[in-house]
Amino acid sequence: MTDWKRVTLEFTAGSRSIRPPEELSLAEILLANRLPPTMFQAYEARSQSDLAAIPMTTLLANIPDEHHVVLRCIRNTDIDTLRSADIEVIQRDQAPVAGLLDIEYGRREPLSRVHLVDDDTLREMVSDQIVTFLQKHEVTTSIMAGISGGGDSNTLVYGLTKAVRASVLPAEGVTCFTLAMEPLWPESAVDRARELCDRAGFQHRVLYADDMTNLLGMSRSPAELWESFRRDYGPDTVHFFGTCFVNLIGRRLCRELGGHNLAVGYNREDLLAELLFCLMNGRKPLPYPVRRMGDVNCVFPLWEIPKHLLDACYPRYSASNYRERVDSTTPQRSAIYFLAHCLDALGPEIGLSLMKGVRGLMDEIGGWEELAPVDGTPLMRTGMSDAGTEQQVLGLLREFFPEWSPTA
Incomplete structure (x- = not known):
């Protein structure tokens, strides 16, 4: 027994x-078989002629043994045509990690296969896609890359x-950068990033923190800014704060080195989550997979x-990275x-x-959300905020960035 x-x-x-199988609802049993519960109606068969509709939330364990569902x-x-009876397992490598x-599917004889591969094979596959991406989008000059020490950015290296x-x-055109400031960007992640870049x-x-302060012309440290931001907007905003700061630092470093390309490790679900958020809130999508922000291509x-x-x-690096993560996120981001x-x-x-x-549709109709600069700052307006909230946030930021002013 399992x-x-x-x-x-x-x-x-x-x-x-x-939860073990006996505690699953009928809807969860369908999901376990990759079938959508909303496409089914559940019935309890008390006899051959007696079918009673029951909720999908019903637990199979609560149905009498002599009844069928x-x-x-x-x-x-x-x-x-949507799924084959069996999944063919192809073990490509001896010690697979994925x-x-x-x-x-959608054909008379659907096929289902799973190729078991190790981390070496995965790295080669992903790196080939990165090379193809750079060629397709003509990113052939110097590039600045944000490296966190986690799985995404490490694979980018x-x-x-x-x-x-x-x-x-x-050969001399790649420069990587990593931020270090506890607890947002721990020193252990820096060590992992340094090891990869050295290799x-x-x-x-x-x-x-002092380097960021000097680079961005701040009056006080980013640690103090985070504490103020945390106080006003809550600790669950840590991911938004961190992402914004990496972008600010990356774009400033690009200008400092005379480059125009900033590479970051956004993966499929990062951009899909952003796209779904925009569409579900009636907003135009933000451009991808290349996003112009001022004079820098992200x-x-x-x-x-x-x-x-x-x-x-990078299974070992990823495992360490997750155990060091700050336990904080907004309910909306989770959802x-x-x-x-x-x-x-x-x-x-x-x-x-x-x-x-x-x-493809946005490219054809010119439907992307245009990123407009916020006057006097390096920030970009995404169309997601209202004027009152924007001024409130800017008021806080200008306490730390004295050079940011509407008339600058």
């Missing part, structure tokens, strides 16, 4: 136990290394690659990332197909 107590769900907020599909669905799903070897980028032969700049070479595959490229990951869970590549479709 012992489900051996399986633990681990979150930054701590561990959670997983019928889950009736409410659409004319040819299920045999399974690559290869599913073809390996891809940039291959781009240099392929003469897509000049790649890239220049690596580590910026501590490029997202990892935009097509799922997060779990990037982490599997939108959850939805982004749900899309590919029901149908592999659905999320990427949606992103490619929206990108």
Whole structure:
């Protein structure tokens, strides 16, 4: 018998136990078989002629043993064209760390395969995509790369290394940077980033609080700014604060070194979550996978690659990175990332197909949200805020950035 107590769900907020099959609802049983519960009606069959509709939230354990459960599909669905009876397992490597799903559906003979690959294979696959991205978008001059010490940005370093070897980028044209300030950017992550950059032969700049203060012309340290921001907007805003700061530092370093390309490790679900947020709130999407911000192109070479595959490229680094993470996020951010990951869970590549479709449409109709500069600052207006909130945030920021003024 399977012992489900051996399986633990681990979150930054701590561990959670997983529910065994007997505690699953009928809806959850359908989801476990990659079938959407909203496409079915549940019935309890008390006899051959007695069918009673029951909620999908019903636990199978609560149905008497002598009764059957019928889950009736409410659409004319040819299920045999949507999934094959068996999944073919192809063990490509001897010590796999990930399974690559290869599913073809909507055809008379659907195929389901999973290719088991190790971290070496994954790194080569991802780095090839990075090289292809840089070639396609003509990123062939110097580039600044933000490296956090986590799975996404670490994989980015390996891809940039291959781009240099392929003469897509000049050997001296890659500079990496990492921020260091407890608890947002721990020193241990800096060590991992430094190790990767040393191995790649890239220049690596580590910026501590004093370095950031000097680079951005701040009157007080970013640590004090975070405490003030945390006080006014809550500790759950740590991810927004951190992302904004990395962007500010990266763009300033680009200008300092005379470059125009800033590469960051945004993955598929990062950009899909952002896209879903925009669409669900009636907003125009922000441009991807290249986003012009002032005089710098922010490029997202990892935009097509799922997060779990990037982490599997460097399993040891990723495991350490997660255990060091600050346990804080907004409920809205949790929800939108959850939805982004749900899309590919029901149908592999659905999320990427949606992103490619929206990108093609926005390119065709010129529908992207235009990033307008906020006067007197390096900030960009995304169209997501109201005037009152914007002025409130700017009021706080100008206490720390004396050079930021509406008339600058």
